[in-house]
Amino acid sequence: EDKLTIAAASDLRFALTDIVAQFKQQHTAATVELVFGASGKLSSQIQHGAPFDIYFSADIRYANTLADAGFTATVPAVHALGRLVLWSNTAGISALTLSDLTQKRFKRIAIAQPEHAPYGLRAKQALIKAGLWQQLQAKIVYGENIAQTAQMVKSGAADIGIIALSLALSPALHDKPYTLIDETLHSPLEQGYVVTLHGAANPLSKQFIAYLQSTNARNIMLRYGFTEPQRNHEERYVP
């Protein structure tokens, strides 16, 4: 059966959807199913036998852990870097900094769950680094993954949130401005992918990963604010 199931971190929700759409124009017989979620959750599901062919993590370390535990067919590869932004549906925030989060008007600040969403962990790191974490604790609400976090802010239930740039640039959110958060406040958001043992035998896995290197795909990634990784890597395919 020509079917590929991809599990991907929520920050890729829009970028990967666009890439898959392009991919399918070339592989018209193929069915590509996309399952999005927090990186941690998806990796835990793979460990419990989830039938995913390729796993995209917002943090390469989840993929590495999977590889170390022997659930993968390839060596995890970094394909892009993600960025954190401040975003609000209500406040004009183009000139905001993290320290402005202490303002009274921000009653609820949404971040992703640091325990299993890389964007959440990075947001927490940034706030700690900025010396705001203790102070803001009472205001912070947690999304299950970064997309839900974005949705909390979009719906207005949270006044402001720390979300992925890739989501802020998505059709649903791009009409409101965002403020980039200093990369140095947190460890890098290395977007990594790996073919799972389950996907090893699926020829579409290889084809999709190959397609990921195409300019077409790279452009889509760039459009959603991802940047090229500093260090190039070699793909080591272990069948």
Add this chain to the structure above:
Amino acid sequence: MITLQLQLVRQHFDLNINTTLPTTGITAIVGRSGCGKTSLLRAIAGLEPNCQGLIQFNNQSWLTGTVALPVEKRRIGMVFQQAFLLPHLSTEQNLLYGFNRTRKQQRTLTPELIIAMLDLKPLLGLKQHQLSGGQRQRLALGRALLTSPQLLLLDEPFAGLDQQSKAEILPFLHRISQQTKIPMLLVSHQLDDIVQLADHIVLLQQGQLVTQGPLQQQLSLQAFSAFGAMSVLHCHTATSNDDTLLTLQLGKQQLMLPYQYFNGACRLRVQAKDVAISLEPLVNSSVNNQLQATVCGFTSASHPAESIVQLQVEGQPLQALVTNRSTERLRLKADMTVYVQIKAVAIY
């Protein structure tokens, strides 16, 4: 006085009662199965929300049009057709449920009295599932009485009772009625019980009232012949020198009965079939009680070979069921003076 102008409309049944019932003594409600006896009692109790019309109990208005006094304000006691005990309460709690909800100054009956009279003591320790049908019925009766109600509604309270239990309860109910003056409406299929207890009788048929009135008069009506013709004689005890037999004074005549415990006014129920007529007083017969009577007339009996001879004894009506053969043989005619032998009576 209970004034009733009731309409209760159901799918296949209309209850339509326009009458006034006495609030003294016991009023029996009789009629065939399905004629609306239970419905009438429920309407009076206030348990039929669709009932319209007027219910006036003495000077209290219980129903005017569709405005009804709530059941719990009517201060009635009710024994439902199928003795129903509150399943979550102990036997004793069931008994006292209403008593505990009756204001102290309104309590005229005490638990001690009721327990003694209905022989409830042995039941109080039992669990409900250990009670037989008759035992439940006794308990339900006691419970209703303990509210010291201003009106007692009894829907076949003796249906599940054996003769012996019944024989113990009936006189008690009679005494309750006389001592407390609580008026009672009693539904029963047993004319025996009714004649023993009731002062007044109401006959229903298909939701309509056929006839109602004092028991003594009503009994000679054709309408009641289905129950077996009978008469009720009022008399009172007379002094006697025989302490095993009771001597009763009926006008100027006397009767002797094997009862000891009566004193004062009492009533005798005499079934027409228990009355024999002779032209002269009998001697050498075991029949003790012979009364002089006057023949008033003849009415037909349920069987064509028999007729009912209407008699007067000391001004009171008495019926005798005799075969036409005997009537002819004795040449009975109106205004004849005859002797009646009363073989069996019930005394209440």
Add this chain to the structure above:
Amino acid sequence: MITLQLQLVRQHFDLNINTTLPTTGITAIVGRSGCGKTSLLRAIAGLEPNCQGLIQFNNQSWLTGTVALPVEKRRIGMVFQQAFLLPHLSTEQNLLYGFNRTRKQQRTLTPELIIAMLDLKPLLGLKQHQLSGGQRQRLALGRALLTSPQLLLLDEPFAGLDQQSKAEILPFLHRISQQTKIPMLLVSHQLDDIVQLADHIVLLQQGQLVTQGPLQQQLSLQAFSAFGAMSVLHCHTATSNDDTLLTLQLGKQQLMLPYQYFNGACRLRVQAKDVAISLEPLVNSSVNNQLQATVCGFTSASHPAESIVQLQVEGQPLQALVTNRSTERLRLKADMTVYVQIKAVAIY
């Protein structure tokens, strides 16, 4: 023959029955409320899982030790104490529930017959909530009969019936019993009904059997005096030239009764209180029926001023309730020949 060796142990009650009951005619089970009548019927039906012992119905083993034949295999018909209709079925479906589950070759009674005889036609169109207590009881009786059971268990089937309904059903049950030969166990508090129907009687007291035997003999026992002394006389119809009166042959003597519809063997229930004794035949009295009898002895009655005179009429026992006063006045003694006036009888 039903052989019973039953033990049923409950918290406050033990049923312990060791006896053999006939499987012909109707066997009445009597006893005070709570004595275990319903429990006995349920045990025989197989509805008391804790019942131990032996139940042998003719050549079928229904219970041996704790191994019990399932209820539905016993082919019994049961009318429960509180007429219970299956609420999800229509009146008609209720009636036919058991009939539809009876094999064709085992059906001896048809719905048409039962509907006609129990007057069920007008009920079949009604909804259950429109049925009164008595109507339900009739339906439950019909339903049990329609299984053409090999044993009919009736737990106070007449409890909710008015006299008229009862008067219609009783002879029908009697006829069913005679025509189908279905043996019946009948629990009833009304000795009237029992005397009319039963051939055999069982008296229970606190879970124990007190006495059992053919009705005619049992009735003279002291144990039954609580119900009011009575006798049953077996006779048969004789030809007569009066078509309104029924002439009955009792041995060599005759009785005349205002009934028309009987033919062949029949039984007369004579209450002891309805029997008068005279030393000579009476003339000029409305009493038609006088029989020559022999005094056999005297037993005490429930009232100290009275006693029961045990008589023999044409070899059959007859009881008369007379006051001691009369006994003395007439100087009644054993072996005396007397004349008994029977004022009232019931004929079945």
Add this chain to the structure above:
Amino acid sequence: MYLSPADYQAIWLTLKLCSLTTVLLLIVATPLAWWLARTSSKSRIVIQAIVALPLVLPPTVLGFYLLLLLGPNGAIGSTLELMGFSHLAFSFSGIVVASVCYSLPFAVQPLMQSFQDMGPLPNELAASLGAGSLDRFFSITLPLCRGGFIVAATLSFAHTLGEFGVILMLGGSIPGETRVLSILIYDHTEAMNYAAAHTLSIGMLVAAFVVLSIVYSAQRRFAQVVA
């Protein structure tokens, strides 16, 4: 086994949420169930269907609409803000409201069933014995329908305890405020923090089993009294 302060906080919060919700639900559901059991009005069906809706709607739908409704832009949230209160999204009050909506049918259904099963007779009898309507409720309906109330209360409590989707969407996982046990355990498992997940899960399992055993043996003792 070791529980972190965050775990204790979540346990306490969960118990608070469940108890409060159960109490509120019984107060709301009793008159509603009584009306539904006794009325012959045509509107009964509609009301009954509305009450039962949360039963059939996935928690995500409910959570989604509650988020829109209780948030600062929603009808209820904005009204509250106008009145000087804060909106209900991401707050304890918010998940109480959500829980009451979510578990309403679990309180109404068993109560209604038991009111119907009781039939009119016990109340008619009690009225004839002089008990007014409030007295009847406490002396007849409450004890006779005790089984129904126990079931309604356990189901409400349990269904709130087991609530996850609605709180996930509406709660925001705020420690001490909305991070109830079900959310915390989810977070632990997704973080592959299995030790903590096990500890809490087994703790809940044992506690649940003990509570249920108590409830059922109590119910049983009650049943024996009634039978």
Add this chain to the structure above:
Amino acid sequence: MYLSPADYQAIWLTLKLCSLTTVLLLIVATPLAWWLARTSSKSRIVIQAIVALPLVLPPTVLGFYLLLLLGPNGAIGSTLELMGFSHLAFSFSGIVVASVCYSLPFAVQPLMQSFQDMGPLPNELAASLGAGSLDRFFSITLPLCRGGFIVAATLSFAHTLGEFGVILMLGGSIPGETRVLSILIYDHTEAMNYAAAHTLSIGMLVAAFVVLSIVYSAQRRFAQVVA
């Protein structure tokens, strides 16, 4: 309003899951409820508590343990793999098993209640009229407890429809296999695809309302026949 093929797929999947679960549940729950209603054995309380456990456990706990149990390393999952089948985590069969466990008390409770309420009399009567035990089940118990069965079936169906947490953990949101409506709606809200979320939610709301109205008016008509 426009539904995508993925939406249709999820609707179909959800109906399949709910129907299958309901049927399985009634089959499993009926004898269990009957036993629980009739037995006087002491073990009743334990069994009843175990049956009720899913009621009190958050779906995340249940999902967690089912994942451990049904997955490739779990007792059940590995046994299945040994037998040549595949394990049950992240598969339709897996979420059926999960749903049956999850909704079991919702089927058992109302059935048990209605069996108890019916009392022994109807079956005793039917037996005396010659009906064997199977006949009695279909001619007496089933129609008399029809209310209980309707409630059990609706609750089972509905509770499965509203299942989210367990499937979220055990299902993995695989289209056509485990991505049921509740998961899909959640997914839509995350994708901020509010139009699709609204369409599906309102669709479910309306469908739910219609189904419930039908059920309740049927139940009502039934109740009128019985009363």
